[in-house]
Each structure stands twice: as C-alpha cells, then as structure tokens.
Amino acid sequence: MRAPKDLQALIDDGVIDEVIRPLKSGKEASVYVVRSGTDVRCAKVYKDMAQRSFQARVQYQEGRKVRGSRQARAMGKSTSFGRKEQEIAWKNAEVDALYQLKEAGVRVPQPYGYFNGVLVMELITDAEGFSAPRLGDVELSPEQAREYHRFLIRNIVLMLCSGLVHGDLSEYNVLVAADGPVIIDFPQVVNAAGNNAARAMLQRDVNNITATLARFAPELQNTRYAEEMWALLEQSELRPDSALSGLFIDDDTPADLESVTLAINEAREEAMRRQRGREEAESA
Secondary structure (H helix, E strand, C coil): CCHHHHHHEEEEEECCCCCEEEECCCCCEEEEEEECCCCEEEEEEEHHHHHCCHHHHHHHHCCCCCCCCCHHHHHHHHCCHHHHHHHHHHHHHHHHHHHHHHEEEEEEEEEEEEECEEEEEEECCCCCCCCCCCCHCCCCCCHHHHHHHHHHHHHHHHHHHCCCCCCCCCCCCCEEEEEEECCCCCCCEECCCCCCCCCHHHHHHHHHHHHCCCCCCCCHHCCCCHHHHHHHCCCCCCCCCCCCCCCCCCCCCCCCCCHHHHHHHHHHHHHHHHHHHHHHHCCC
16 A cells, blocks of 8 residues: 555655555554564554644643653643644653553553654554454453453553553453453553542543453452552552452541641641741841
8 A cells, every 4th residue: 555654754764664554543543554574563653733632631641741841831831832742742651651561561562663753563463363353342251351351450550550540441442462452552641640630540441441341241340459459559559469359448437637637737837937937047
C-alpha cells in the first residue's frame, strides 16, 4: 500500500522498510502494520491536536511532569505554545510509560522507538500469527477467565508499584496474544501519587476488567482487588509479589472530628507563631 506521509518519512530515514496495511484507526491515532527488515511490527501514528480535544484530558494530566517551568506555565495558560507542549506531553506519556512498564515486567508491547510523532512497537499476534483479538471479542472457559483475571490483576499491581495507573483499562485495550493478555494504549496513563483521581481510576480499571471476565466466571464479580491494593499502597506495603485475596472490608469507624479539628488548629497556631517570628526577625 501507499505509505501515509508520516510513515513515508520513516521509510526515507530507514526506520521501517514497508507499510503492509492499516490495522486500526481511532480518535487518538491510526495504527499500521509495517515491516522493518525481516520483522513485522506496528506503527502508531498520532493524529494532529486540531482533531482532538484537550478538555477531556485535564484529569489525566494532573501530576505529570513537564520539561521545564516555561512549558508548565504555557500549558497552564493554554497559549498556542502551551497547546503544542500539551500535545508533546500527551504523546510522550505513552512512550515513556511503555518503556517504564516493560522494564517493570508488565506485559505491554515492546517499544522500538519514537520518531516524529510515530511510535514503532511490537505487533501483538495470536497463536496463528494474525493480529491478536481484543479481550472483549473472545469466548473463554471459566478457567481461562479466572487465569486471565489473575494475570491482569498482577499486571495492574506491577503498574501501581511503578507509580502508574492505566486510567482507561477495559476489554477494548487488552489484546489476547498467543501467550495471554497484553495491555495496550497508554496516552492517558495517570501518576498514582500525583493525581487526585488515581484511586477512582484504578477502581474503574479493575472493575472494567472484572466485569468483562465475570461473564465467563461470575464469582469474580464479588472481588474487590482495587480497594485491597490501594489500601496496601497507602500503607507502603504493596509489592509486585504481594499476595492478594480479593477481599476488602470498608472501615466504618466514625471519624474522630474533635481530634482532627484539634490537629488543624494546632498546625494553624504553629504556622502563625513561625510567621510572627519571621516578621520580628526582619524588623529587628
């Protein structure tokens, strides 16, 4: 097939040798099957920012690091330069996440490089060598569903231990390869420690996967892995090999409002004392 302009540039630079066929197209990007030497890979071509909305991204971008203070200020003001920096940060988030998660042992596509808005990575295939189907498109036995659930929960734990939450995990961005599930699509990846919505997004990710696999193994619907792993994370006890039960009991103990109020007042008084001390030192 005739190569799109973005991929023709990669052919001209010798990064890839041929564009074989389109694989899929979505709001964020188009993916093509390409050949690099004797290897068949895929290339994800991100679409122009004019075709996409930044408004829906705000909650995902909280807590992300940017290259410098100038870029951060521009992004905050949504200037022309700032929108360009937002676009760069959005694309880089997926690239950086793939390398980080691959290193952490998460089953994601192997990245092979990022070239002028194009991410070249492993093509995920099924046992017969065809493009792998999505999790929502396969029929599973109860035992397969349980095994996939165990595998995906463990991979979510590995992500969380690396400080990341997928943020949009569902049956549509898990592929079923010959060796099991592979998690894809990370432009909306969330910083677990720096994003106030991280806990809610983790719960949504886990609940989506659980609901999909509970169609084949209904007992999975009664598990509460998201709450369990987040509680361990808050206690600094979550490890890649943490044994999880899927059980979680909500803490219904009433909050000690009197103690909380006392602590707040003490902290306020301490801050005022320090401020007075600084003022006295400056006027001396």
